[in-house]
Amino acid sequence: MRVRAITGFFFIIVMLASVLINAAVFTGFYLILSAFCLHEFYKLVKQSGTQPNISAGLINGVFIFALFAAQAYLSGYKLLLLLPVTLSAIFIQELFKKATAPFNNIAYSYLGLIFTIIPFTFFHALAFVSGSFNFHLPLGFLLLLWANDTGAYLVGSKLGRVKLFERHSPKKTWEGFIGGILITAGVALILGHYYGEYSWKQWVSVGILISTFGTMGDLVESMFKRSINVKDSGGILPGHGGLLDRFDGLLLAAPIVYAYLYFISNA
Template sequence: MKTRAITGFFFIIVMLASVLLGPYVFTGFYLLLTVLCLQEFYKVLKQSSINPNLSVGLLNGAYIFAAVASVYYLQPTQSHKLLLLIAITSCLILVNELFKESPTPFTNIGFTYLGLVFAVVPFCFFHALGFVHGYFNGHLPMAFLLMLWANDTGAYLTGRWLGRTKLFERHSPKKTWEGFFGGVAIAAAVGFIISIYFKELQWRQWVSVAIIIGCVGTLGDLVESMFKRSLNIKDSGGILPGHGGLLDRFDGLLLAAPVVYTYLYFITN
């Protein structure tokens, strides 16, 4: 428990610092985090006798994130050219398999592409939260993290205290409906508190974002649990002592970040 608490403390400090230290640190940090999460995804698959294209997959993951992020740093004509090159780099996944002797080449190709969708695309959307107004503003990604952590903590505490009715026992036996509603309520309360200090959105919009994070983030947690159960593993990795892997810590973000960005894009434009 002590190890878990110490790891959690430093994890929170690093995550908040990545948002507060400006756009370049923010972009660089999440580029690194994206690559590490994708690497973790591929390594877990390799432990289960699935052989995704690790090097080409990681190259594509880093390039996709960097190309999408370039939209906020370069002129449109330059950034659009970088985005178009994704069509070429992604083809390398198919071509690379031609030179490998594998009885299941398209399984390898499919899981390589799945890693890009599962681990890279969500972080592209989360990074975009920092630029949703057209310029860098760390308040939105910071608030997202605070509400995500509030939902996770609220669901855990409420579930332990009041949890009776299983939410989705087949994939996550410990989750309950009581914990789910408790997590959403606490996230909404944190969203309201955030609205007092961060004026980019109205309080109703902050609370709406919190509810989206609570609902969709829980689905992301369940999807990641389904992924681990399909491979018969407990944790996605061991990089965070007492907490498991990076995918274990960001499972709620994987589905919530794209939905929250879409919501904010429409209400701010």
């Protein structure tokens, strides 16, 4: 328990620093973090017997994130036209491997990019959804995500009776899910008071989206781990498992929240 608390403390400090220092640190940190998450995904997939194209996948992952992140600093989208060239490397590399199921390897290589890299590009884009770097949105997203996790755990452990999705996550309950939404909505009200870019109603809407799709992301990651018979996605965070265990809620919620805020900002 002590190790878990210490790890959690330093994890929060690092995450807050990554958002608050400046735009360059924010971009660089999440570029590296998304690459580590992708590598962790590929390591897990290998345990099931599949052989994803790790080197080509990681190169493409870094390239995809960097190209989309560059759009926040530069105008024009011409560099994105390079993606079909680099993505084809995953197919080409498989030609030189003696694999019994080459298209399984290709499929999981691309799935890793979709499951890890793409969500982090949307999370990065949250900071620039209004046109220039603003740490309020990514910071608010993290605070709401943590509020949901904390609220769901506290309410679920005290009042939880009805299972939410027992087949994939036996400990989650409807009471915890609802408690997480209510506590997240409360934090969203506070954010709406201090961060005036959006109204309190819009912040609460963001909180509900994060609670709902963050929980779904958690369930999807649990389904993935059960399919390959592992408990934790890794051991990089003592007492907390792997990076995917810590960011599973972000993976589905970030693209949804970005889309919502983008259409609000450009309505």
